[in-house]
Amino acid sequence: MDFLLNAVVNGLMSGAIYVLVAIGLTLIYGVLHIINFAHGALLMLGMYVVFFLVTRWGLDPYLSLPLVAGAGFAVGYLLYRGVIGRFSHGKDENILLITLGLSIIFENAALFFFSAHTNIIDLDYTDDIFILGEIFIPYTKAVSFAAALVICLVLSLYISRSDLGKAIRAVAKERHGARLVGINVETVYALSYGLGIACLGAAACLLMPSYYVSPTVGHSFVLIAFTIVVLGGMGSFVGALVGGLIIGVAESVSGAFLGEQLGQIAIPIIFILVLLVKPTGLFRGAQ
Amino acid sequence: MESKKARSPQRREFIARSTAVALGTMAFPGLLRAQSAKEVRVGIIHPMTGLVAYSGQHCRLGSMLAIEQINNNGGIKSLGGAKITPVLGDSQGRVEVGVAEVERMNEAGVAAYVGCYNSPVVIAATQAAAKYETPFVVDVGSSDLIVSRGLTNVFRFSPGFGQCVDTGVAALETINKDAGNPASTVVIVHESGEMGTGTSKLLMNQLPDIGLKVLDVIAHDNPARSFDNVALRLRSLKPDLVMHTGYANEYQLLARTLKRFKVPTTQFSIMGAGFGIKFLRESPDAAAYQMDVNHWYRPDDPRAQALKNEVEARKHDFVYEVFCSYNAILLLADALERAGSADKGALTESLAQSTWSDHFMPYAPTRFVNGQNEGGRAAGLQILNNQIEMIYPEQFASAKPVFPNPEFR
Numbered sequence: 001m002d003f004l005l006n007a008v009v010n011g012l013m014s015g016a017i018y019v020l021v022a023i024g025l026t027l028i029y030g031v032l033h034i035i036n037f038a039h040g041a042l043l044m045l046g047m048y049v050v051f052f053l054v055t056r057w058g059l060d061p062y063l064s065l066p067l068v069a070g071a072g073f074a075v076g077y078l079l080y081r082g083v084i085g086r087f088s089h090g091k092d093e094n095i096l097l098i099t100l101g102l103s104i105i106f107e108n109a110a111l112f113f114f115s116a117h118t119n120i121i122d123l124d125y126t127d128d129i130f131i132l133g134e135i136f137i138p139y140t141k142a143v144s145f146a147a148a149l150v151i152c153l154v155l156s157l158y159i160s161r162s163d164l165g166k167a168i169r170a171v172a173k174e175r176h177g178a179r180l181v182g183i184n185v186e187t188v189y190a191l192s193y194g195l196g197i198a199c200l201g202a203a204a205c206l207l208m209p210s211y212y213v214s215p216t217v218g219h220s221f222v223l224i225a226f227t228i229v230v231l232g233g234m235g236s237f238v239g240a241l242v243g244g245l246i247i248g249v250a251e252s253v254s255g256a257f258l259g260e261q262l263g264q265i266a267i268p269i270i271f272i273l274v275l276l277v278k279p280t281g282l283f284r285g286a287q
Numbered sequence: 288m289e290s291k292k293a294r295s296p297q298r299r300e301f302i303a304r305s306t307a308v309a310l311g312t313m314a315f316p317g318l319l320r321a322q323s324a325k326e327v328r329v330g331i332i333h334p335m336t337g338l339v340a341y342s343g344q345h346c347r348l349g350s351m352l353a354i355e356q357i358n359n360n361g362g363i364k365s366l367g368g369a370k371i372t373p374v375l376g377d378s379q380g381r382v383e384v385g386v387a388e389v390e391r392m393n394e395a396g397v398a399a400y401v402g403c404y405n406s407p408v409v410i411a412a413t414q415a416a417a418k419y420e421t422p423f424v425v426d427v428g429s430s431d432l433i434v435s436r437g438l439t440n441v442f443r444f445s446p447g448f449g450q451c452v453d454t455g456v457a458a459l460e461t462i463n464k465d466a467g468n469p470a471s472t473v474v475i476v477h478e479s480g481e482m483g484t485g486t487s488k489l490l491m492n493q494l495p496d497i498g499l500k501v502l503d504v505i506a507h508d509n510p511a512r513s514f515d516n517v518a519l520r521l522r523s524l525k526p527d528l529v530m531h532t533g534y535a536n537e538y539q540l541l542a543r544t545l546k547r548f549k550v551p552t553t554q555f556s557i558m559g560a561g562f563g564i565k566f567l568r569e570s571p572d573a574a575a576y577q578m579d580v581n582h583w584y585r586p587d588d589p590r591a592q593a594l595k596n597e598v599e600a601r602k603h604d605f606v607y608e609v610f611c612s613y614n615a616i617l618l619l620a621d622a623l624e625r626a627g628s629a630d631k632g633a634l635t636e637s638l639a640q641s642t643w644s645d646h647f648m649p650y651a652p653t654r655f656v657n658g659q660n661e662g663g664r665a666a667g668l669q670i671l672n673n674q675i676e677m678i679y680p681e682q683f684a685s686a687k688p689v690f691p692n693p694e695f696r
Contacts, residue, residue, distance in 0.1 A: 116340025
């Protein structure tokens, strides 16, 4: 029983990290209606930023979260304005190809500048763990879990209450109508892309204390994030949150009882079941 | 204007000459492919990009340092001082790319290949090279399938997982016995590829023979995102030993996770690809008292120390990939020297007859049986006082093993 409980708690903690990666992806999909293939590569760049902030300037990853998320927002905004929006000519297939191209450029640039070495940060609290009876909760994962929930809540409130949030929802629902009522659709696209990458910046800060960074690290997370987005409902924040936690728990529990390899089948099985029973995902998307 | 006119004939001449060269090349590709008498082309294939690029880049570094040394010392003397010219390739850690690199290098006229780190890539690349009867020196590549297919062009310098498991089990038996047999149970954790699966199968067969009961075998994917579940499982099983075979990232991630979850066990790995200076530097607490059986150099050999200094001066880690590849090139150079020819048949024969001993590994002189260097031998290592110490075999040992992990004794 303790083993099962530990597996569930561990899954929730891991799922929270997946949520943060997926929430940026779902935001970008919900508004721009494209899959951001550069998501994994941008996560990797965020993790390198955190790594260098720690190793060069001694800045704690958690304290650097606002800075890295802010930088992520700026990078995302400029990337959309300068490259994606400019060269896509309004065609979704062009955006897909551009983001795919960007991911290749970023990964190879990282390989060139940072080499293929994996980098780890060793912090005073890296090995800290809360032991509640027979339940083991690593400190870094507990922080990630709490931060992910807070970020999801803040982002949801912002999207539902603020003027920009309303504009984002309007563009997501009907871009031509939004344009007709005076919303600058291109700016909303760029801001949404920026917000999506800001989420990745936050995820990078929360991941680095317990993981490593290498030029290909994004691959480990981006496929699972795609699964969460589809499972939760493309474009849905709540869907990403619930979907991420479900995937985390499913992966952990099945891994614990079926083994690390066979346990991985839980994710595609859940994914296929949801597509069969509720093809739109667990929650309705931004539209 | 005048100058333009003056240049015109030269331009026409240039175009005519280059066209002639291009046509000639198309008509007689062999003319360009043929090696000049003053060079021997060697194909060097490693995963320079992809998931195991760290290892591949260090393999290439070792190869290039050896080639630099040979060329600076006058090249292959029996070939009139011919220099070794590397033809470099990136397998990306993918089988099909590795095979494509073999084909490309064959077109470039290489006399031999050296590579390629990942066992599946080595298996396919050596097979591809066999078509052209080109000798292939395997610097690192752990699967015993590499040398059990009857290919006469394959020569593996370092031991495979069969030899490593034999050495590891012998070392473990000795170390456990000397400590009063504190260990009686084991959980094997392994990566799910050729290296990990092959090693775990051998361990499962051999560990009961030395009185160790295997409680569980846990396979994991590459890359693995988390080992938290594995740590929880290990906490519930309470094995005396955890034996891990995996690539660098997962090796380090598992060690850190076991440390974080305070799993009371001793870690004794066979071919733990992450065991090394980088692991020690980045995770000193998790690395303390870790034991591994792997490729290693003789710690008292000045040539090894000189190479270590050279590698570190270039801001790289002196990991086993460097010195295995370095020695593989020196082995090939020795074979070229004795063959006195870059002819593939002569070189293959020379490698097959090799008794090369001018290396700094804890090996006997090379002796190839079915392509495997029977003189090769793995070493037992342990991280003690923030140093990597050789603890087995005793004749080369730089420290006594500390067993079991005193943190959980």
